[in-house]
Amino acid sequence: xxxxxxxxxxxxxxxxxxxxxxxxxxxxxxxxxxxxxxxxxxxxxxxxxxxxxxxxxxxxxxxxxxxxxxxxxxxxxxxxxxxxxxxxxxxxxxxxxxxxxxxxxxxxxxxxxxxxxxxxxxxxxxxxxxxxxxxxxxxxxxxxxxxxxxxxxxxxxxxxxxxxxxxxxxxxxxxxxxxxxxxxxxxxxxxxxxxxxxxxxxxxxxxxxxxxxxxxxxxx
Amino acid sequence: xxxxxxxxxxxxxxxxxxxxxxxxxxxxxxxxxxxxxxxxxxxxxxxxxxxxxxxxxxxxxxxxxxxxxxxxxxxxxxxxxxxxxxxxxxxxxxxxxxxxxxxxxxxxxxxxxxxxxxxxxxxxxxxxxxxxxxxxxxxxxxxxxxxxxxxxxxxxxxxxxxxxxxxxxxxxxxxxxxxxxxxxxxxxxxxxxxxxxxxxxxxxxxxx
Numbered sequence: 162x163x164x165x166x167x168x169x170x171x172x173x174x175x176x177x178x179x180x181x182x183x184x185x186x187x188x189x190x191x192x193x194x195x196x197x198x199x200x201x202x203x204x205x206x207x208x209x210x211x212x213x214x215x216x217x218x219x220x221x222x223x224x225x226x227x228x229x230x231x232x233x234x235x236x237x238x239x240x241x242x243x244x245x246x247x248x249x250x251x252x253x254x255x256x257x258x259x260x261x262x263x264x265x266x267x268x269x270x271x272x273x274x275x276x277x278x279x280x281x282x283x284x285x286x287x288x289x290x291x292x293x294x295x296x297x298x299x300x301x302x303x304x305x306x307x308x309x310x311x312x313x314x315x316x317x318x319x320x321x322x323x324x325x326x327x328x329x330x331x332x333x334x335x336x337x338x339x340x341x342x343x344x345x346x347x348x349x350x351x352x353x354x355x356x357x358x359x360x361x362x363x364x365x366x367x368x369x370x371x372x373x374x375x376x377x378x379x380x381x
Numbered sequence: 382x383x384x385x386x387x388x389x390x391x392x393x394x395x396x397x398x399x400x401x402x403x404x405x406x407x408x409x410x411x412x413x414x415x416x417x418x419x420x421x422x423x424x425x426x427x428x429x430x431x432x433x434x435x436x437x438x439x440x441x442x443x444x445x446x447x448x449x450x451x452x453x454x455x456x457x458x459x460x461x462x463x464x465x466x467x468x469x470x471x472x473x474x475x476x477x478x479x480x481x482x483x484x485x486x487x488x489x490x491x492x493x494x495x496x497x498x499x500x501x502x503x504x505x506x507x508x509x510x511x512x513x514x515x516x517x518x519x520x521x522x523x524x525x526x527x528x529x530x531x532x533x534x535x536x537x538x539x540x541x542x543x544x545x546x547x548x549x550x551x552x553x554x555x556x557x558x559x560x561x562x563x564x565x566x567x568x569x570x571x572x573x574x575x576x577x578x579x580x581x582x583x584x585x586x587x588x589x
Contacts, residue, residue: 187427187464188450190443213464217450240505241450251503260504263426264468264511271465283472283514287491287545290510332461333427334444339463367463 164326165375169199172349172375176205176314179232183270183310183341184212184222185317188241191334192221193318193351195379200316206230211270211310213263213337215239215247226250235310237263262290265307267340273309274343274372282307315345319368322352323359326373327366335367342372349374353381382554382571389414390569391522391552395421395478402426402471402512404481405449408522409435411480422458424476426508428467431459448508468508471515479516481509483523483548485538488584490548490560492519493540506543513544525553532582534558534565563587 165172173196176182182200186192201224208231215234216223225231227246234256239247250256261269262284272280281304285291295306317338320331328350330338342348350368355378382390384407392414395401402424403411412434415421423432425447432447433454441452462470470476485493492513496504513519526532534551551558556578557569566587567575575588 188446190427190446190450238505238507240503248503252501258503260506262506262510263464263508264472264515267464267468285510285544286514288510288542289496290506330461332442332445332455333425333429335461335463336428337464340465 162374164324164370164373166324166355167375167377169195169351169377169379170202172196172377173199173203173314173316175347176200176203178205178207180205180313181209181211181311183312183315183337183345184210185315185336185338185341186221187213187333187336188217189221191318191330191336191338193316194221196316196349196351196377197221197225201225201228201230207232209233209235211235211266211312213237213266214241215244217241217243219246223247226256229255231256233257233259235259235261235266237261237266260290266310267337269307269310270337270340270344272307273311274340277309279306279308281305310344312341312345313347315341315348316351317341317348318351320352321354321356321361322350322373322376323356323361323370325358326350326370326376327361328352328368328373329361329365330367339368342368347374348372349377351377351379354378384410387522387552387554390557391480391520392416395419397421399477400424400430400475402476402479402516404479404509404512405507406482408480408482409447409449411522424467424470425453426467426471426512428462428464429455429459431456468511468515471508471511474515474517476516478518478520479512480520480522481512483521483533484540485533485535486521486523486548486551487535487537488560488565490546491538492521492543492548493538494543496541498541509543513547518549519544519547520550520552521548522552525555526581534582534584536583
């Protein structure tokens with residue numbers, strides 16, 4: 162499908178109450194702040210958010226949590242010095258937490274995007290994370306069965322896109338973007354700049370356009 | 382000894398040319414003592430090899446941070462990659478050494494460093510379980526005793542585990558231990574004797 166170039170509010174308009182939304186970023190690096198602002202304005206709530214952290218400071222994902230739109234956080238590292246909005250909601254019992262080791266979070270989304278049914282992973286064997294889960298010994302090593310994480314929507318930030326939706330990222334702001342782009346039904350990318358087709362070096366494209374449904378340009 | 386001295390000792394023990402992940406907190410200080418000619422390449426789990434040093438906020442590029450979300454530099458020869466690749470690198474056994482902090486380490490190498498188990502605590506695991514399961518060598522940097530004087534090298538962990546039988550070395554402020562099939566070997570001490578260690582730890586020790 163052709164990638165649509167649009168504005169933040171139009172881009173997020175189909176997000177529904179109860180949707181699972183994959184939100185890119187590691188802390189604020191790669192966080193699609195303007196797309197989240199548009200989601201707050203749009204009004205969808207009761208959301209399950211999949212993101213590495215549970216909001217930093219008062220903007221981006223933290224603002225979405227502060228607005229009371231998040232029912233459940235699936236993340237690896239919620240507790241930080243500046244995660245006060247999540248902390249308050251968690252202690253008030255208004256937000257649910259599913260803690261997932263960081264690599265499992267990434268690989269479970271990768272599996273979703275790659276059509277993998279489930280996979281055996283050594284991370285967390287013998288820890289509370291693996292309690293009650295299916296395990297298997299393969300070549301003498303124990304593994305835990307991990308299932309894919311799919312999103313209804315992915316909100317990611319990249320650096321530059323061409324009009325087809327090919328994406329390049331910038332430094333460690335790449336983080337979860339390329340994986341999340343593959344794992345959602347609707348992928349919306351916020352970029353600093355959109356260039357004409359042919360201007361990106363095909364060898365340098367990190368996320369091919371096939372994964373990107375909507376593009377929003379927000380000057381950095 | 383203090384954190385800086387300990388960091389210097391650990392840095393000197395990292396093999397030349399190794400690919401290394403330094404955990405957030407104290408282990409980050411080890412980077413300062415890696416000699417430029419050692420050829421050690423730092424991996425940061427948020428997607429980079431060839432990470433440089435932490436820089437002050439006024440020099441920050443916020444698209445370039447370490448696992449603790451501090452701004453850092455990129456060294457010549459650096460490479461960026463996404464999160465699934467970054468953790469495939471760990472799990473796939475490509476990372477030579479990781480150094481992490483710990484609440485407790487068991488004599489058999491079990492590691493506890495993500496959750497105190499306190500009912501009101503908000504747990505956070507990050508990449509610790511992936512590192513514990515994936516790195517070829519897992520080293521711990523910690524104080525040997527808690528502020529209350531309780532040993533952190535224990536017969537078995539009372540805190541929830543991060544990984545089983547994964548730790549190979551424990552570097553502490555008063556002694557360095559190598560963990561292996563034959564048991565716990567004390568390879569260095571600082572301001573404490575072997576006999577004092579055997580009295581204060583509930584773990585059989587082997588004198589190196």
